Amino acid sequence: MTKWAVIYSSVTGNTRQIAEAIAEQAGDADVFRVQDAPADVSGYDVVALGYWLRLGQPDPLMLKYLPTVKNVRVCFFQTHGTSPVSEHAITSFARAGYYLGEGCEILGTFGCRGKINPVMQKKRAQAGPDDPHGGAKSLERWKLASTHPDEQDLADAKDFVVRMERKLILKERFLARQAAKRKEQQKNPSDD
Template sequence: MGKWAVIYSSVTGNTRTIAEAIAEQAGDADVFRVQDAPEDLSGYDVVALGYWLRLGQPDPLMLKYLPKVHDAEVVFFQTHGTAPTSEHAITSFARAGYNLGPGCTILGTFGCRGKINPAMLAKRKNAGPDDPHGGPKSMERWKLASTHPDAQDIADAKDLVDRMKHKMVMRERFLAKKAAKLAALQKK
């Protein structure tokens, strides 16, 4: 149902992997790196925007692009080195939504762990005990992130597409019933 634009920003390949899975499941989809993405998205029924996290929000390239997206049905997907249910991950969806242009509807979200950039890991290994990214807990988190995105993450991303398609069908049915009721009331 409908044409998708899948737009992503990726440094290590994590977000690109999820973008490709979403596009494959969507069927009728065009995939763009954010730096190559069109500004006119009016030809798309769904705009899926994917990014990696930096400072608890979408990366700088995606942050620059988000305000250009307007009047669109949006799906966010993100990869990060923390648990998808963490406050850090969840809050970043809100920050992405805050940066969207006017008239957008957020249909859904998807997040999964992803391998952390080796340059960032090297820098963080020397973090002191007061640094929130240092210490044994962080090292354990990094180790877990190093195995993602995995086959389950890819399957979950594809499931997101199916759920969004279902959501759009159900919304159209609801709106059609609502319009029919309103028309019947107006005839009386």
């Protein structure tokens, strides 16, 4: 069985809910708030790192932690107030990867909408029309996000774990076949 560490940063509880769903599906998982996360995660097969977005990248606490994560398989999960397939959401995964420590393999990514922090909503409600976080479009995004994460998001997070576990199995099988081929070639070199 694969041993997971689920490490998350959450202010409003959105990312915590997704972290708990991932940990529940992973079974043998240790769950940590990023503030309490271990410095050494080398004892885990998969480290799931979850965060909320700020300025198009992981929040400040997760940004500080990411460089300490080294030489492990990583899954990212994030919550935000926009569409999971938006440029903003997708680019933030790349930014998270940029901050990771050396030797990490990114196994997969999961994102979903999450309720906007009421303090942030109040602040942004005063934004002018030129502010990308103000105006009617933002109000519509906030409305869409206000019911998330929902039951479907939690089910999708659990399915994400199933897909990542399957990916690991397929990769191990592939690597075993490649090793067997190399061994056979060394035993019986061709006359090329």
